[in-house]
Every structure is written in C-alpha cells, then in structure tokens.
Amino acid sequence: xxxxxxxxxxxxxxxxxxxxxxxxxxxxxxxxxxxxxxxxxxxxxxxxxxxxxxxxxxxxxxxxxxxxxxxxxxxxxxxxxxxxxxxxxxxxxxxxxxxxxxxxxxxxxxxxxxxxxxxxxxxxxxxxxxxxxxxxxxxxxxxxxxxxxxxxxxxxxxxxxxxxxxxxxxxxxxxxxxxxxxxxxxxxxxxxxxxxxxxxxxxxxxxxxxxxxxxxxxxxxxxxxxxxxxxxxxxxxxxxxxxxxxxxxxxxxxxxxxxxxxxxxxxxxxxxxxxxxxxxxxxxxxxxxxxxxxxxxxxxxxxxxxxxxxxxxxxxxxxxxxxxxxxxxxxxxxxxxxxxxxxxxxxxxxxxxxxxxxxxxxxxxxxxxxxxxxxxxxxxxxxxxxxxxxxxxxxxxxxxxxxxxxxxxxxxxxxxxxxxxxxxxxxxxxxxxxxxxxxxxxxxxxxxxxxxxxxxxxxxxxxxxxxxxxxxxxxxxxxxxxxxxxxxxxxxxxxxxxxxxxxxxxxxxxxxxxxxxxxxxxxxxxxxxxxxxxxxxxxxxxxxxxxxxxxxxxxxxxxxxxxxxxxxxxxxxxxxxxxxxx
Amino acid sequence: xxxxxxxxxxxxxxxxxxxxxxxxxxxxxxxxxxxxxxxxxxxxxxxxxxxxxxxxxxxxxxxxxxxxxxxxxxxxxxxxxxxxxxxxxxxxxxxxx
Numbered sequence: 001x002x003x004x005x006x007x008x009x010x011x012x013x014x015x016x017x018x019x020x021x022x023x024x025x026x027x028x029x030x031x032x033x034x035x036x037x038x039x040x041x042x043x044x045x046x047x048x049x050x051x052x053x054x055x056x057x058x059x060x061x062x063x064x065x066x067x068x069x070x071x072x073x074x075x076x077x078x079x080x081x082x083x084x085x086x087x088x089x090x091x092x093x094x095x096x097x098x099x100x101x102x103x104x105x106x107x108x109x110x111x112x113x114x115x116x117x118x119x120x121x122x123x124x125x126x127x128x129x130x131x132x133x134x135x136x137x138x139x140x141x142x143x144x145x146x147x148x149x150x151x152x153x154x155x156x157x158x159x160x161x162x163x164x165x166x167x168x169x170x171x172x173x174x175x176x177x178x179x180x181x182x183x184x185x186x187x188x189x190x191x192x193x194x195x196x197x198x199x200x201x202x203x204x205x206x207x208x209x210x211x212x213x214x215x216x217x218x219x220x221x222x223x224x225x226x227x228x229x230x231x232x233x234x235x236x237x238x239x240x241x242x243x244x245x246x247x248x249x250x251x252x253x254x255x256x257x258x259x260x261x262x263x264x265x266x267x268x269x270x271x272x273x274x275x276x277x278x279x280x281x282x283x284x285x286x287x288x289x290x291x292x293x294x295x296x297x298x299x300x301x302x303x304x305x306x307x308x309x310x311x312x313x314x315x316x317x318x319x320x321x322x323x324x325x326x327x328x329x330x331x332x333x334x335x336x337x338x339x340x341x342x343x344x345x346x347x348x349x350x351x352x353x354x355x356x357x358x359x360x361x362x363x364x365x366x367x368x369x370x371x372x373x374x375x376x377x378x379x380x381x382x383x384x385x386x387x388x389x390x391x392x393x394x395x396x397x398x399x400x401x402x403x404x405x406x407x408x409x410x411x412x413x414x415x416x417x418x419x420x421x422x423x424x425x426x427x428x429x430x431x432x433x434x435x436x437x438x439x440x441x442x443x444x445x446x447x448x449x450x451x452x453x454x455x456x457x458x459x460x461x462x463x464x465x466x467x468x469x470x471x472x473x474x475x476x477x478x479x480x481x482x483x484x485x486x487x488x489x490x491x492x493x494x495x496x497x498x499x500x501x502x503x504x505x506x507x508x509x510x511x512x513x514x515x516x517x518x519x520x521x522x523x524x525x526x527x528x529x530x531x532x533x534x535x536x537x538x539x540x541x542x543x544x545x546x547x548x549x550x551x552x553x554x555x556x557x558x559x560x561x562x563x564x565x566x567x568x569x570x571x572x573x574x575x576x577x578x579x580x581x582x
Numbered sequence: 583x584x585x586x587x588x589x590x591x592x593x594x595x596x597x598x599x600x601x602x603x604x605x606x607x608x609x610x611x612x613x614x615x616x617x618x619x620x621x622x623x624x625x626x627x628x629x630x631x632x633x634x635x636x637x638x639x640x641x642x643x644x645x646x647x648x649x650x651x652x653x654x655x656x657x658x659x660x661x662x663x664x665x666x667x668x669x670x671x672x673x674x675x676x677x678x679x
Contacts, residue, residue, distance in 0.1 A: 114670035117662035130632035
C-alpha cells in the first residue's frame with residue numbers, strides 16, 4: 001500500500017472553511033460555498049444538471065479563483081464534455097492548455113474486463129492523484145462514480161474502496177464534488193450518501209402542468225447553517241443561477257425621494273410628486289383601460305430622467321409595444337437605442353413561475369435598472385397556482401425593494417363579478433394601487449382612474465377621467481355634474497350647457513346694466529328738471545321780495561313826500577285841501 | 583490460436599503490495615505452464631509511472647492487460663483463479679490438450 005493513500009486525516013476543521021463555487025447565487029444560500037477539502041455529493045435524476053453544476057464548479061474555480069481543477073468523468077469523453085459545455089461559454093480546451101484543468105475520462109467496458117481475486121482501486125487513486133499533483137489542483141469532480149458499479153462485479157470491494165477514496169480525497173485537501181444518479185427511494189442508486197456525509201445537494205427537475213422547473217436543495221451541510229428550502233435555478237448561456245428566494249426580512253430601506261409616474265395628472269393626485277423611489281405601484285383594471293399605456297409612460301419618464309428601465313412584457317412583443325405607444329406620442333424606440341430601456345418579452349408559459357422570477361432577478365442584477373415594469377403580472381397566473389403567485393410576488397417585490405428599484409405592475413381584472421385574487425394578494429404588498437376602469441354611460445365607454453391606496457402620502461380621493469390622446473395621457477380635472485362625476489360626452493355636453501348658460505347670463509347681465517343706466521339717466525334728467533323748477537321759484541320769490549321792498553321804500557318816500565306836502569299846505573291849507581277834496 | 587505469436591502481457595500494479603506480488607507470481611506461473619517461450623510480461627508500477635494509467639484505462643490494481651494478441655483483454659484482481667484467468671485471456675491450457 002502506498003504511503004499517504006490510506007493515511008487518516010487527523011487535522012481539525014474548525015471553524016469550517018468554505019470554498020466559493022462561483023455559481024451564481026449558490027454561494028449565497030450556502031453562506032460561502034462548499035466545504036473546503038471535503039467531498040460534496042451532488043445527486044439528482046437524469047438531466048437535472050449534475051454534470052453542469054460540477055463542471056461550473058471546476059471552471060469557475062479555475063477562472064475566478066485561480067484554483068485548478070480535475071474533472072474525472074466516467075460517462076463522457078473529454079471532447080464530448082468540452083463541446084457540451086462550450087455553449088455555456090466554457091472553453092475547456094484553453095483551460096487544459098493552460099494547466100488550469102485536467103479532464104480524465106475513466107472508461108469502464110465490462111465486456112473486456114474479467115475479475116479474479118482480490119484487487120483495489122489504487123489505479124484510480126493514482127490517476128486522480130497524478131492529475132491533482134500535475135496541476136496543483138484544489139478542486140476535483142467525480143462524475144459519475146457510480147458507473148464503477150456497472151463495470152465491476154465485486155460490490156464489497158467497491159464499497160470499501162469508495163469509502164477509502166473519499167477519505168483519501170479529504171487527505172489530499174481537495175474540495176471534491178461527487179455526482180450520483182438518483183435512485184428509487186434513495187438519493188443515489190448505490191447509496192453514496194452513506195460515504196459522503198459532509199454536504200449533500202439534491203438537484204431536481206420537476207414538471208408541473210407541462211412546465212419544468214429546476215430546483216436545488218441542500219439536504220445536508222455538516223457544520224454550517226444553510227437554507228433548507230428548495231431553490232429554483234436556471235441554466236442558461238451563463239451557466240447556473242440559483243435564486244436566493246427567502247431573504248424576506250422586511251428591512252428594506254425607505255427612500256423619501258419621489259419620482260414621477262409619467263402621467264402629470266396622476267402625480268398631481270399623489271401630492272403632486274408621484275410615487276416614492278423604490279416603491280411599487282399596481283395598476284389594475286379591465287382590458288383596454290390603458291394599463292399598458294400608463295406603464296409605458298412610467299418607463300418612458302424613467303428614461304427621460306436618464307435612468308435605466310427594464311420592461312418585462314408578458315403579453316405583447318417589444319415591437320408591438322413601441323409601435324402602439326408611438327401612437328400616443330411616446331417614443332420608446334429612442335431609449336431602447338440609447339440603451340436606457342430594455343425589453344424582456346417572454347410568453348408566461350415559456351417556463352415555470354419560479355423560472356420567471358429567476359430570469360427577472362438575473363436581469364435586474366445585470367442591468368441594474370432604476371425602474372421596472374411588469375406587464376401584466378396577471379399573465380403569470382396561467383403558470384402557477386395562486387399561492388405560488390403570492391409567494392413569487394412577495395419575493396419579487398421584496399427583492400425590488402432591497403434593490404431600491406421602483407416598479408410598476410399591471411394587473412388585468414376580469415370582467416366577471418368574482419373578486420379577482422391577484423388584486424387582493426398583490427395589493428397588500430404594493431405601496432400604491434391605482435384602478436383604471438370603464439364607465440359605461442349614454443352609449444359610450446370612458447375611462448376613469450382612481451387611487452385605491454398610496455402609502456405614506458396625501459392622495460386625492462377623487463375619481464378622475466383618464467384620457468388617452470395622440471399627445472399622451474392626461475387626467476381630466478374632476479368634473480362634477482348634478483349626478484356626480486361626468487365623463488366623456490356627458491361631460492362635454494354638460495360643459496357646453498354650462499357655457500351656454502354662462503353666455504346667456506352674461507347677456508342678461510348686460511341688459512340689466514343698460515336698464516340701470518337708463519334709469520340713472522332718467523333720474524338725472526328729473527333732478528335737472530326739479531332743480532330748474534326750484535331755481536324758477538326761488539327767482540320768483542326773490543322778485544316778490546324786491547318788489548315788496550321797493551313798495552315799502554316807495555311807500556316810505558311817499559309818506560315823507562306827503563308829510564312834506566302837508567307841511568306846505570298848512571300855509572295854503574284851503575287851496576290844497578280843496579284841491580285834495582276834488 | 584496463432585501459436586507463433588508472442589503474447590504481450592502487461593501487469594499494472596501500484597507498489598509492492600501483497601496483491602500485486604501474488605498477481606505477478608500467479609501470472610508467471612500460468613505463463614510458464616501454458617505459454618512457455620511465447621510471452622513477454624511487462625510490469626508497470628503506477629506509483630513510478632502514474633501517467634501510464636490513463637492510456638490503458640486502469641482504475642483497479644492489479645490489472646493484467648493482454649495487448650497482443652488483439653483484442654485487448656483485461657483481468658483485474660490477484661489472478662488467484664487460474665481457470666478464470668485462462669478463459670479471460672483466451673489461453674488454451676497446454677496440460678489438457
């Protein structure tokens with residue numbers, strides 16, 4: 001027996017060291033990656049992503065952390081493996097050429113092998129050991145070691161040797177990933193979990209309603225806290241992304257900054273400032289009420305401020321949206337070209353609900369938008385039950401809040417009377433809820449908008465008429481008629497009527513004024529007349545007075561004259577008296 | 583059975599373990615008995631030349647590989663069962679012919 005191969009590891013592992021995998025999100029849920037210098041079992045059914053997981057572990061180690069790795073494959077040849085993962089942007093040949101990676105294909109052909117007597121797997125040990133030593137590997141993958149069981153008859157020897165192998169890997173101080181095919185009722189077909197007991201990860205690919213969702217669960221992680229939930233994960237051109245879905249700590253920061261909704265009238269209803277930055281707004285309404293238009297104007301407004309925005313469209317294609325919004329005076333194309341606006345369109349049935357969430361997470365992490373539009377959120381219901389929806393939306397809104405990303409969701413309310421669940425489930429999560437609805441009256445349909453709730457601000461309680469025109473969206477001021485708020489042509493009619501009344505009133509007013517004027521003139525004339533009359537009388541009276549004075553004076557003169565005359569007549573009394581008697 | 587062909591046999595071992603010693607002893611015995619003068623045994627110690635393990639797809643030791651005559655045959659174990667080894671290598675036992 002060679003030295004070193006069977007030596008017991010006496011070193012202590014406290015505190016537990018971890019090795020970052022570099023797999024998106026996985027290091028978060030494991031709080032630092034896989035246990036360093038210990039083997040980890042990754043098990044799952046066919047096509048669950050075991051090989052990819054382990055390959056990414058090796059490749060990321062080599063490229064990100066400068067930890068060379070050895071990939072021992074029992075299934076695929078090195079060339080096959082390289083071409084399989086090249087679609088994920090992993091250039092294995094280059095890594096091999098730069099001594100960052102070694103791929104060892106262990107081929108076991110039962111037809112050319114016979115067994116007789118005692119043997120051990122030192123050959124394998126030597127091969128792995130040689131590979132590790134040549135490039136100074138820190139990471140090792142054995143994919144899938146259970147294939148040994150297919151090639152060898154003596155299971156007793158094999159089991160003992162595997163136990164020794166895992167111990168030996170520990171002694172070699174390499175962080176190992178061992179993959180195993182899921183068996184019936186057991187985690188692995190050959191019960192590998194008995195030997196690898198430090199960390200066990202289960203990968204799963206479940207199909208519900210013809211939609212498959214990949215999930216990952218940490219079954220066991222000795223000596224470490226770990227999330228015990230099932231985490232959905234995504235395999236795309238960037239490899240695996242695991243979604244840390246349960247950071248529901250409700251400790252999101254609250255901004256006091258306000259941003260415009262893109263509809264001036266709506267901002268006015270919300271204190272005149274719009275919604276809080278980093279908050280979420282739900283626009284619900286029946287079909288054709290202009291939800292998408294409001295959402296699009298929110299996105300456009302965001303871009304106008306030179307901020308980034310992602311528009312998740314689950315109903316229309318990006319071209320459709322830009323074309324349609326062009327008709328109401330919104331140029332979204334411009335911002336797409338500028339790189340401020342990003343459309344992400346997908347049919348809801350493209351993948352499961354959790355997958356959608358992962359995709360949204362990923363894009364938000366990459367693009368780092370200030371605003372996000374999800375239009376419509378209700379379409380996701382088709383791919384999940386209501387409890388799932390709630391769970392997904394809770395996590396989504398929570399995530400957006402922690403990212404300080406403002407969000408607008410639209411929700412389609414069905415026409416029927418049955419109270420829709422979405423509104424109820426999501427409404428408690430969002431900060432602002434706006435309802436747009438049809439008002440059908442006098443043979444026409446008009447849109448009305450009102451705020452159901454808006455946390456943390458004064459908001460109008462009025463129902464506003466909501467108009468979509470070629471110049472954009474605007475809210476008509478509250479128009480109250482005798483029967484309440486008037487909309488559409490009823491409002492127009494009422495306005496016309498009002499105007500007529502006003503004109504009439506103005507007219508009658510001027511008539512009255514003229515009458516008054518006339519009366520005034522009349523009065524003035526009368527006053528003039530009276531005045532002149534008065535003057536005449538006064539003149540007359542004055543004349544009388546003068547006459548009387550004159551008379552008085554004359555009388556006095558006369559008396560004097562008479563007196564004088566009488567004095568004279570005393571001399572000639574007879575003459576005069578006779579004369580006077582005559 | 584081509585009698586004039588020289589048998590090329592390779593025995594892979596990993597150090598002088600009891601198993602490899604037994605295997606080599608057994609192999610020599612069988613060859614002397616059945617293939618006298620027509621064989622060549624090459625012993626490869628993987629602890630010395632680990633890079634050779636990959637070429638013949640060795641994962642267990644001891645492993646006996648019959649390179650010639652073709653096709654390649656492999657027998658793993660300490661070769662303690664003579665009959666199995668002879669059948670595995672397709673050697674016609676001389677004593678019985």
